[in-house]
Amino acid sequence: MHFLRLGEPGVEIPAVSDGTTTWDLRPLTADIDGPFLAADGLARAEAAAAAGELPELDPTGLRIGAPIARPQAVICIGMNYAAHARESGSEPPSDIVVFYKHPNTVVGPYDDILLPPGSTTTDWEVELAAVIGTRARYLDSPEEALAHVAGFAVANDVSEREYQLQRSLGQWSKGKSFETFNPLGPWLVPTAQVGDGSGLSIRSRVNGERRQESSTSDLIFGVAEIVHRLSRFMVLEPGDLINTGTPEGVGLSGRFPYLAAGDIVELGIEGMGEHRSVVRPAS
Template sequence: MRFMRLGEPGAEIPVVTDGVTTWDLRPLTADIDGAFLAADGLARAEAAASAGDLPGIDPAGLRVGAPIARPQAVICIGMNYAAHARESGSEPPTDIVVFYKHPNTVVGPYDDILLPPGSTTTDWEVELAVVIGTRARYLDSPEQALDHIAGFAVANDVSEREYQLQRSLGQWSKGKSFETFNPLGPWLVPAAEVGDGSGLGIRSRVNGEARQDSTTSDLIFGVAEIVYRLSRFTVLEPGDLVNTGTPEGVALSGRFPYLAVGDEVEVEIDGLGAQRSTVRPAL
């Protein structure tokens, strides 16, 4: 099953689909949010859909929103593929590199990416995104961490490199928190269908040309390790979003041009779907 939110921004309808039929989740919940996830909402929704207890809905013509409601926190892991660390001019880290994005960066998988005024160094980063399902606090082991994950999605950690690196004074969030800088979706796929998130092909394209092509098995710190380590210094709440890092093949490498108005960015992960965004000017 795949969980989605359909409709205009701020008025999305929560749904679940098996790829043939789409069911309206509003008899169970107003939204796919932390409270729904923490109450075993994904499993309850799948059971209700399979039992015929939910009304069908026609998704045709409806905008696809981010598959979760605006999270309380967007926590990101940097330099988490060795080749990307090297292309960025850094050695692979010995512990997780953590930065934050404003939650309002999260938009739908086909929404426009708005280029900041004067920006000439806006970059793409396809990432495996983890959605927290139950509160994770001072966990004892990475194995325990997997019990706290609701599901996975595709994210694009869009980055303005001048603000991230030259203007940041060491705080990457300055280049990460522009509006629309975290397209998410199209689906939230339950963790039970994905496992620990390893072994998934992960790719990006710009204007149809390949940029990134890797696998989540190349993560330096795997999903369970990330959630475990995060829980040792911050409490993860249901509905929180964790971006786990990007592989090599970004514009920062110097091998490709940065994004410009009119460019089309596609990112995808095996089993989690694909998204496509057009770069527009922020007016």
């Protein structure tokens, strides 16, 4: 089973699908959000679908939105693949590098990526995203951390490198928080189906040409370790989104051109679906 939200922005319908049949979750919840996740909503929804208690929904022609409602926090881990750290000009970190994106960066996996006015250094970053299911604070170990993760999704941590690096004064969020800079989806896949998130192939393409090809097993800090460490710095709330880092193969490496209007960015993670975004200028 995987969870998704269908329809136009702001009026998406929460749904669950087994890949063949899609069921409407509105008898259970108004949205796939923090309160729903915290109330064991994913398990309850799967049980209701299996018992025939939910109406079927025809997804034909419906936009696929982000699989969770706008989170209250988008927390990102930087330089979490050793090869990407090196192509960025840094050594792999000894602790998690943390930065934030504005929650309104989150859009659907097929929505357009909007280039900021005058931008010539907008970059792609395919990432495994974890969604918090229950509050996590001062966790004692990584072993208990995974129980606080509701599920996983594919994210694109789009980045404007000039604002991130040259104009940041040390704070990356300037280059990370433009509108549409966090396509997410198409599904939220429950943790029970993914495990700890390791061992998954992860990839990106621009205009059909390979950019990134790696495995989530190459994460320096795995999902459980990330959640554990974050909980020592902040309280993680249900519905919070964590982007866990990107492999090598981005424009910042100097090996590929940055994004331009008309480019098509495709990315995906094994078993978790794919994105296809068209780049166009922001009006």
